[in-house]
Every structure is written in structure tokens, then in C-alpha cells.
Amino acid sequence: MTVMRVGIVGCGEVTQIMHLPSLNQLSDRFQVTALCDISAKVLDEVSSAWNVSNRFQDYRDLVKQDDVDAVLVANPNAYHAQVVLAAIAAGKHVLIEKPMCMNLREADEIIAAANQHPEVVVQVGYMRRYAPAFAAACKQIPDLGPIRLARVHDILGRNSLFIKDTSKVVRADDIPQEAIVENQQLVDQGIAEAIGDGPPELRFVYSLLLGLSSHDISAMRELLGMPKRVLYAAQRQGGLYLSAAFDYGDFVCQFETGIDSIPRFDAHLEVYGEERMLRVQYNTPYVRNLPIRLTVTELSEEGGVVEHTEQPAWGDAFVAEWQAFYENIVEQRVPKTSPADFRKDLELFVSMVTLMRN
Numbered sequence: 052m053t054v055m056r057v058g059i060v061g062c063g064e065v066t067q068i069m070h071l072p073s074l075n076q077l078s079d080r081f082q083v084t085a086l087c088d089i090s091a092k093v094l095d096e097v098s099s100a101w102n103v104s105n106r107f108q109d110y111r112d113l114v115k116q117d118d119v120d121a122v123l124v125a126n127p128n129a130y131h132a133q134v135v136l137a138a139i140a141a142g143k144h145v146l147i148e149k150p151m152c153m154n155l156r157e158a159d160e161i162i163a164a165a166n167q168h169p170e171v172v173v174q175v176g177y178m179r180r181y182a183p184a185f186a187a188a189c190k191q192i193p194d195l196g197p198i199r200l201a202r203v204h205d206i207l208g209r210n211s212l213f214i215k216d217t218s219k220v221v222r223a224d225d226i227p228q229e230a231i232v233e234n235q236q237l238v239d240q241g242i243a244e245a246i247g248d249g250p251p252e253l254r255f256v257y258s259l260l261l262g263l264s265s266h267d268i269s270a271m272r273e274l275l276g277m278p279k280r281v282l283y284a285a286q287r288q289g290g291l292y293l294s295a296a297f298d299y300g301d302f303v304c305q306f307e308t309g310i311d312s313i314p315r316f317d318a319h320l321e322v323y324g325e326e327r328m329l330r331v332q333y334n335t336p337y338v339r340n341l342p343i344r345l346t347v348t349e350l351s352e353e354g355g356v357v358e359h360t361e362q363p364a365w366g367d368a369f370v371a372e373w374q375a376f377y378e379n380i381v382e383q384r385v386p387k388t389s390p391a392d393f394r395k396d397l398e399l400f401v402s403m404v405t406l407m408r409n
């Protein structure tokens with residue numbers, strides 16, 4: 052097996068808890084050869100803990116390295132586009148944490164760059180879509196018959212509630228003030244370009260859509276296809292709670308999300324047919340290897356109800372995502388979570404925010 056050499060840009064929470072352990076588990080396929088973080092403290096401690104000697108504080112230096120075949124982009128959202136473009140230009144494969152970028156202009160630049168470099172695989176890190184239980188649900192959709200209703204639900208406690216008792220994370224508390232200001236300016240500009248002017252709660256909504264909801268809405272699209280339009284969208288509690296309805300013609304998909312202080316993670320997708328329904332249930336990604344399950348509930352031959360729950364494989368969705376990335380590189384395939392696929396999420400987010408203005 053060819054071993055892909057990976058350089059990581061951004062060594063914070065998701066890299067420390069999810070990506071480095073996943074890459075370590077897949078050491079027959081991947082070797083981490085370079086790390087980059089703007090925080091000297093994070094860079095130093097994470098590189099030492101994982102025994103990586105090539106360390107950079109500027110991503111432009113990392114993407115130039117000859118011993119890097121693929122780049123993981125896991126720094127703050129507002130920097131994703133520039134890092135992805137630099138990595139593609141340097142001829143490196145790229146796995147980008149969601150959101151791929153902040154707005155449609157950046158998405159189109161990445162799509163154009165990826166089209167100019169078809170030898171390079173560019174995959175968006177929607178790991179929930181690589182979970183075997185989700186793939187099993189997608190396969191079973193045609194057997195449901197006409198869909199009557201669907202539901203996408205994501206209510207969870209803040210990430211810190213899960214992390215504090217399960218992981219140790221080295222925090223970037225030494226980032227220079229000008230870098231903090233620059234990041235905030237890039238966030239503000241990126242959001243303004245996406246949705247125009249608006250009250251703070253709408254800017255917060257857009258950030259929540261890019262962050263948490265992009266998982267839910269992209270999974271909805273893979274399971275059910277692209278909706279015809281957004282029927283309604285509303286926000287409450289300063290943008291922390293969202294609900295929306297997506298029009299699929301013969302049925303409507305309800306969406307609801309919110310973040311509270313109960314340390315539980317309830318993210319699920321439900322699809323209702325006449326005699327059978329499917330439910331994919333996710334758990335927090337911050338505790339590795341928690342089961343992701345598909346439950347099928349249906350009318351039995353005897354006129355009763357049969358329910359069965361499957362967990363097609365043990366393992367973590369982040370590992371499944373890296374396995375798919377590897378196969379996409381080796382087989383020169385365009386990932387299902389491609390830049391063009393991500394663009395569809397941005398289109399829906401802009402429609403949702405537009406409806407929330409009314």
C-alpha cells in the first residue's frame with residue numbers, strides 16, 4: 052500500500068481529538084509528516100506528542116514541502132479558502148474540514164482550481180456522510196416507496212461539555228492580537244459577502260449554518276436530493292435555535308437545530324414511507340467510536356410492527372472519511388463530498404437567511 056504523507060494546517064481541537072488518532076489508526080495508509088499552527092505553543096506540544104519534526108507557523112511553507120502529498124485544512128473557517136487554493140496550486144490532495152469556505156465566491160474559486168487540477172483530490176470533511184449506517188440508509192431509500200415526510204433534527208449540548216471529561220486539548224492561548232483581529236475581520240467580510248448587511252443574529256445564524264448545520268443539511272441532500280426550495284426558515288434566541296422546512300414536491304423535510312447545556316447529542320435524520328420508516332442516529336464525534344445506528348420500523352406481515360436497529364460496522368466516522376479519501380486518491384475519483392457538492396449547501400443557507408429577514 053502506498054503511504055500518503057499528510058501535512059496538517061490547524062492543530063486545535065478537531066485535529067487533536069479526531070484527526071491525529073484517526074491517521075494513527077490508519078498508519079498503513081497515512082503518515083503525518085508536517086504540522087502547521089499559528090500558535091507556537093500548540094505547534095510545539097502537538098508536534099512533540101505525535102513525533103512530527105517538520106513544524107511551520109505559516110501554511111504557505113507547509114504546502115511547498117516535497118514530503119507532503121495531502122493537506123488537511125483544519126484551521127479557522129475564514130482561512131479555509133486561501134489554504135485550499137494554495138494546496139491545490141502546489142499539487143497536493145486536500146481534505147478540508149467543513150465548512151469548505153465562507154461564501155459562494157470562495158466556493159467558485161475552489162471549484163475552478165480543482166477543475167484546473169483534476170489530478171488532485173479535493174474532499175470536504177463531512178464525516179457523518181461516510182458513516183456505514185448512513186450509507187445503509189441511503190441504499191434503503193428506494194425501498195421505502197413514496198416518501199411522505201422527512202425530518203432532520205440536531206439538538207445538542209455545547210462541545211465543551213463532552214470534551215472536558217474525555218480529552219486533553221492543548222489550547223492556543225498565545226495567538227498574537229493582530230492575528231485574532233485579522234481572523235475576525237475575515238469572518239465579518241466573508242459573512243457580509245454571503246448575506247449582505249444584517250442584524251447580529253442573522254450573522255450568527257449564518258455561522259451556525261456553516262458550522263453545525265452544514266453536517267445536517269448536506270446529509271439531507273445525499274439522502275433525499277436537493278430540495279426544490281426552502282418553504283420557510285426562522286430563528287429564535289439570537290440565532291441559536293433554527294427551524295426550517297424544505298420543499299421536495301411530494302413531501303416536506305422539517306429541519307430543527309439548537310445548542311443547550313444538556314450534555315447529550317441528538318442528531319438524527321428520519322424518512323417516513325407508507326409502511327416503513329428509517330432513522331439514522333448520530334452521537335457526539337468528540338468521543339471516538341461511539342455507535343452510529345440505523346433503525347428501520349415497519350409494518351410486519353402479521354399486521355404488527357417490526358423494528359430493527361443496525362450498526363453495520365464498529366469504527367469512527369472520521370476514520371471512514373480518511374479511508375474514503377485514500378481510496379479517492381488511489382482510484383482518482385471525485386469525492387461525493389466535493390467542492391461542487393458543498394456549494395449546494397451554501398445556496399440553501401443563503402435562501403434560509405433570506406427567508407429569516409421577513
Ligand SMILES: NC(=O)c1ccc[n+]([C@@H]2O[C@H](COP(=O)([O-])OP(=O)(O)OC[C@H]3O[C@@H](n4cnc5c(N)ncnc54)[C@H](O)[C@@H]3O)[C@@H](O)[C@H]2O)c1
Nearest residue numbers: 061062063064065088089090093125126128148149150223
Ligand atoms: N467535522 C467536524 O465535526 C468538526 C468538528 C470540529 C471542528 N471542525 C472544523 O475544524 C476546524 C477547526 O476547528 P477546531 O474546533 O479544531 O478549532 P480550534 O480553534 O480548536 O483550532 C484551530 C487551530 O487553528 C490554529 N490557527 C488559527 N489561525 C491559524 C492560521 N492562520 N494558520 C494556522 N493555524 C491557525 C489555532 O491556533 C488553533 O490551534 C473548523 O473549520 C471547524 O469548523 C469540524
